[in-house]
Amino acid sequence: MNTLLTIAKREFRAYFDSPLAYVVICLSFFGLGLMFFMYQGGYWQIDRATLQPLFEYVPAGLAVLVVPVVTMRLMAEERRSGTLEMLITLPVKDSDVIMGKYLGALGLVLTVVLASLAYPILMFKFPWSLGPMDMGPVISGYVGLVLYSAAAVAVGLLVSSLADSQAVSFFITFFVLGAFWISGSMADQLEGTWANVLHYVSFQSRMTGFMRGLIDTRDVVFFLSITVLALVVSFRSLERRKWA
């Protein structure tokens, strides 16, 4: 457990030792602010004290840019530069390596996600009070976001551990998460089994419940299953080096 945390800590710090963390955090906030307040009238247009737009933009932004950027180097870069050999030949379990890296990356993503808590706090508590706020959907929304981030980072880690380079890893993660996100909207155009399947796996449809204030165990289990599955496959692919 201790080695796991050491690896996670190093991984998390590594983001801040390079410009990556700062760029990701600053730009996501800039983008989020722009979308939230300005895009098509944004928050003002709805004319209600709701944070629903936030829960629409944050996951989409995470899916499209933040997660692929954060996870692309996790394994791909280590393997390419050979540091993986250095790391694995220390007395660490393969599972510690995977989990450590996962937690490190998840830490950064959650930093971005939780920092967006500034919106509800600043707008409805202090210093501004724009009206009475229904805290239920906010809380459930953030639960959803955390679960969603957990799944997305696991997928990114998996792709990174299979890909040979950061660029490949970025694009595949970008594509996979993007596809999972919009598959719900695609399902609306279709009918029959395919529509059901697409709707079922869509991250977006899974998030709608959380946004409305509904924590559905099915959605929780869905995100957790994706996370566990992706982590297990990443672990296997790391173990595979021994036998290949």
Added chain:
Amino acid sequence: MTADVMIQASDLTKRFGSVRALDKISFEVEKGEVVGFLGPNGAGKSTTMRILTCFLAPTSGTAKVRGIDVFDDPLEVRRNLGYLPQRAPLYTDMVVRDYLKFVADVRGLDAAAFRKSLESIIEVCGLAQVLDKDISALSHGFRQRVGLGQALLHNPQILVLDEPTADLDPNEKAEVIRYIKEIGKDRTVLLSTHNLSEVEEACARAIIVSKGKVVADGPLEEIRAKTGSVRYVVTVDERQGQPGKSAPKVSELRAALERIQGAVRSRELPTDEKVHKIELSGAKDSDLRAEIFQLMVAQGWLLLELRRDAQSLDAVFRDLTRGDEALDRGLVYGDDTAEEDDDQRDDEDEESDEDEDEDEGSDESAEKKDA
């Protein structure tokens, strides 16, 4: 097996797809030994070391470190080892001190133990001036030292060092070798390299591998005596002969030299001067200098230099691993160029600028194989 066997490999075989990287390698390293693990690129040195450090699993055979099987308890094996992989891959975005701290944390050293071993590492590896620098800003030599340092942090009894001196300049090489000698005083060290002068300097024993097999294993003296050929370097003017005679062509000169009784084979050495420089191998314990001189006189060629080398480890290495690389790379070099390695330059002044391109090419292909 006695209690003093620190590293034991028996019948290690490793396949990568259809390529057999190791073919039943067996050897033992005893406590306190500093052993040179020699072989051309792609011979299986790194693969063996990766198996010993549980990075790879052997296809068959067993490897034990301090009696612990790499299959049974990889973590315990790694705890007992200090390992420096090829090219010392470090996290370049970290500061040296942080990096060493990270390794210490992973190895479970507490703060006091870390401080103590950091002190000794700074001294042994000469890290004082770079401790607070980014690793990305370090020269390759310093990176190797940091790599060596991280391998020593937990004060392991066994060290596995994969080409610790590759890519270093001669001064850095000498330094790293000095550190290794220092470290090796009270530890068991398995050191892979293709630089023979290093082995002669730092190790008492060598294991030579070629094409995934052990071709020689024993004290240096024994290995040196094992294959017997004596080397002559003959330099002849290529522009003119003795008055009234013409200078020989290379082919002519080589043919004439090879006809001498006792000569085995010859090859041309590169040179900047307007001369033919030929390396001639003769049978063990032979002395052909008189014959060579007489040949020159008879032909009217101008002999500029003639040297007889006592049996060098270099030549032994070349003899034992002959043909290895040409086969492995699917390239057929002439018999005479295949085994040169860039690292033997500094001690063999005459051969100093041999086959740059080829060496670089071979490094790359070895890397691809490793990947």
